[in-house]
Amino acid sequence: MRFLRIxxxxxxxxxxxxxxxxxxxEMAARVYLWHFASKRQFQTYASIRQLHERAVQGGxxxxxxxxxxxxxxxxxPNYAKGLNHHNSLGYRGEEIVVPKPKNAFRxxxxxxxxxxxxxxxxxxxxxxxxxxxDLRQAGFNVRVVNAxxxxxxxxxxxxxxxxxxxxxxxxxxIVSQGIEDTIGRFVWPPEAYRGDNSGVKRATxxxxxxxxxxxxxxxxxxxxxxxxxxxxxxxxxxxxNTWQPTFVGxxxxxxxxxxxxxxxxxxxxxxxxxxTANPPVYFRRNLENLAVVAKxxxxxxxxxxxxxxxxxxxxxxxxxxxxxxALAETNTVIKEVAADTGxxxxxxxxxxxxxKSYFCDGCHVSKKGAQLKARLFARFIxxxxxxxxxxxxxxxxxxxx
Numbered sequence: 001m002r003f004l005r006i007x008x009x010x011x012x013x014x015x016x017x018x019x020x021x022x023x024x025x026e027m028a029a030r031v032y033l034w035h036f037a038s039k040r041q042f043q044t045y046a047s048i049r050q051l052h053e054r055a056v057q058g059g060x061x062x063x064x065x066x067x068x069x070x071x072x073x074x075x076x077p078n079y080a081k082g083l084n085h086h087n088s089l090g091y092r093g094e095e096i097v098v099p100k101p102k103n104a105f106r107x108x109x110x111x112x113x114x115x116x117x118x119x120x121x122x123x124x125x126x127x128x129x130x131x132x133x134d135l136r137q138a139g140f141n142v143r144v145v146n147a148x149x150x151x152x153x154x155x156x157x158x159x160x161x162x163x164x165x166x167x168x169x170x171x172x173x174i175v176s177q178g179i180e181d182t183i184g185r186f187v188w189p190p191e192a193y194r195g196d197n198s199g200v201k202r203a204t205x206x207x208x209x210x211x212x213x214x215x216x217x218x219x220x221x222x223x224x225x226x227x228x229x230x231x232x233x234x235x236x237x238x239x240x241n242t243w244q245p246t247f248v249g250x251x252x253x254x255x256x257x258x259x260x261x262x263x264x265x266x267x268x269x270x271x272x273x274x275x276t277a278n279p280p281v282y283f284r285r286n287l288e289n290l291a292v293v294a295k296x297x298x299x300x301x302x303x304x305x306x307x308x309x310x311x312x313x314x315x316x317x318x319x320x321x322x323x324x325x326a327l328a329e330t331n332t333v334i335k336e337v338a339a340d341t342g343x344x345x346x347x348x349x350x351x352x353x354x355x356k357s358y359f360c361d362g363c364h365v366s367k368k369g370a371q372l373k374a375r376l377f378a379r380f381i382x383x384x385x386x387x388x389x390x391x392x393x394x395x396x397x398x399x400x401x
Contacts, residue, residue, distance in 0.1 A: 022219075029219035039081075044232045045222045051233065065149065066090075071159050072201070075116070075149050083122035089164075092116060092146040093123050100143075100169040105391040107131070108145045108170040110157050110290075111177045114306065115148025119360035120367050127365065130374030138378065139394030140387050145170070153180045154286035155197050161290055170299055172386065174377065175290065176348075178306040178330040179363050181283040185326065186249025188269050190277040195285070200249075202242045248274070271322040275329075284333045291341035300386065301343040304377075305331035307352045308363045315362030346380045348373070 033045055042054065043063075051063055064086075066076040079086040087095045100106050109115050109128040117126035123146075132144035147165050149156070154177050165173065184200045185193070192199035224230035248269070291301045306327060308318040317323045331349055338345035352358070358369030365373055381387060 025219045026217060029222055033218055033222075045218070045225060047216075047218070047221065047233055050218075070163060071156050073149070074160070074164070083124075085123050092126065092148070093129055096143075096145060096168060098168065103141055103391070105140060105142045105172075105387050106145065106168065106170045107135075107142060107172045107174060108147050108165050108168060109174045109176065110161060110165065111148045111175065112152040112157070112180045113148065113150040113364060114179060115146065115176050116150055117146075117148070117365065117370055118150055119364040120370050122367075125367050125370055127370040127373045127377075130371050131377050134374055134378035135381065135387070136393075138382055139392055141391050141393050142387065148176075151180060153177075153184050153197065153200075154283050154290075158286045158290050162293065166293075166297060166299075172300040172302060173290075173294055174302045174304065175287065175334075176304045176306070177287070178283070178327070178334060179308075181280065181286075182306075182323070182326050182330045183249045184247075184283075185278040185280065186274055187244075187246050187278055188248050188274055189246070192244070192246035193278040195282050197282070199244055199246045201247070202244055271320065275322060275326050280329055280333050283330065284337060287334065287337040288341060291337060291343050295341065295343070301338075301341070302346060302381075302386070303334050303338040303343055304346045305334050305349040306363070307349045307354070307365075309354045309356060309359040310362070311356055312359065312362040318362040344384070344386065346377065348376060351376050 033042060033050070037045065043051070046054065063076055064079050064081070064084075065073045068074045075086045075090045075092060077086060077088050077090040084092070085094075086092055089096055089098075097104075107128075109131075115128070117128075120126050123129060126146055128144045128146035128148075132142055135142040135144070145165075145168060147160060149160075152160070157175070157177055161173065184197065187193040187199035221230070221233075225232055287303070291303075294301045308315075308327060310319045312318075318327070335345055335347075337343070352369075352373065358365055358372055360366045360369075
C-alpha cells in the first residue's frame with residue numbers, strides 16, 4: 001500500500017510537472033508571438049483570433065483575403081504587405097473615386113489570379129495598373145481597377161460583378177477567366193458536377209464550428225506549422241477556400257507534380273474521362289450571364305482567352321495533352337460567348353509569346369509579362385477605338401508601341 005501511495009504521489013508530481021511545463025511553453029510561445037516575432041512570423045503562426053486582434057490594434061488587415069457573405073471571400077480591404085496593397089474597398093491598388101468622375105473612362109479587370117497578378121509583388125507593376133499607365137500615356141483619361149482575386153472561378157467573378165463592380169460604374173470590363181474553371185471540371189463522380197459549384201468548393205462556414213486544438217495552443221500550432229503538418233491560418237485555403245471530397249483536381253490547383261490518373265472510390269479515373277463527363281457548360285453560362293448583364297447596363301465587355309507556358313515544374317500540368325485540350329475548349333468557349341453576345345474579343349493567347357521570361361510559373365505572368373500583357377491590351381483597345389474621343393486629354397494620341 002505504501003508503495004502504491006508513493007507511486008501515486010510520484011505520478012501526480014510528474015503530471016503536475018508536465019502540466020507546468022506545457023503551461024510554461026504555451027506562455028513563452030504567446031509572449032514571443034506578440035512581442036518578439038516579426039510581422040511575417042506573426043502572420044505564419046497566429047491563430048484566426050490573434051490575427052483579428054492584431055488587425056484591430058493596427059488598423060490594417062493581416063490576411064490577404066477576408067470572408068464575404070455572398071462571394072465566399074474577397075481581397076481584404078486595407079491589406080498591406082511589402083509593395084502589395086489593397087484599397088479600402090478591397091481592390092488591389094490605389095483608392096477608387098466613387099461616384100466616378102464624369103470626365104473619366106473606367107475599366108474594371110475581372111478574373112482570378114491571372115488578373116490579380118500574384119507573381120508581381122508591387123501592385124504598380126500588375127497588368128491592370130500597367131494598362132492604366134499605357135492608356136493614359138496614349139492620351140486618355142482612363143482609370144483601371146484590378147477586380148481579380150486568387151482562385152476565383154467564373155461563379156465568383158459573376159457575383160463580384162453584380163455586387164461590387166457595377167457599383168463602380170465602369171465603362172468597360174475586361175474578362176480574363178478560365179484556368180480555375182478548367183481545373184474546376186475535375187469533379188468525380190459526374191453527378192457531383194453541378195451548376196452551383198458544390199462539387200468543388202465547400203461553403204464558407206468555418207466560424208460555425210469549434211476551432212481545432214491548435215486554435216487554442218500557440219505552442220502546438222507553431223510546432224505543427226514548423227514541421228509542415230499544418231498550414232498557417234492566414235492561408236486562404238485553411239479557412240476561406242476549402243475543397244469538397246469530390247474535387248479531384250487539387251494537385252493541379254496547388255501546383256504539385258501533375259498525375260494523369262486519380263484514385264477515387266476504389267477505381268482509377270483518367271483525365272480524359274473526367275473532362276469528357278464534365279463539359280464546360282457552367283463556365284459558358286456564367287460568361288454569358290456576365291456579358292448580358294454588362295451590356296444591359298451599357299458596360300462594354302471585352303473577353304480574352306487564357307495563356308499558359310510550358311517548361312515549368314510548378315503547374316506542369318499545362319504540358320499534359322489532355323489538359324491542353326481542356327484549355328483549348330475553355331478558350332473556344334470564351335471566343336464563342338464573345339461572338340454570341342456581341343462583345344469585344346481580343347485573342348491574347350495568339351499574340352502573347354509562350355516564353356518563360358514572361359511567366360513566373362506555368363500560368364501566371366512575371367513583372368515583364370505583366371508589362372507586355374498590358375501593352376497588348378492597350379494596343380487592341382486603342383486600335384479598335386474602344387475609348388470615345390470625349391475622354392481624350394491630348395489633341396493627338398501619344399506615341400504608343
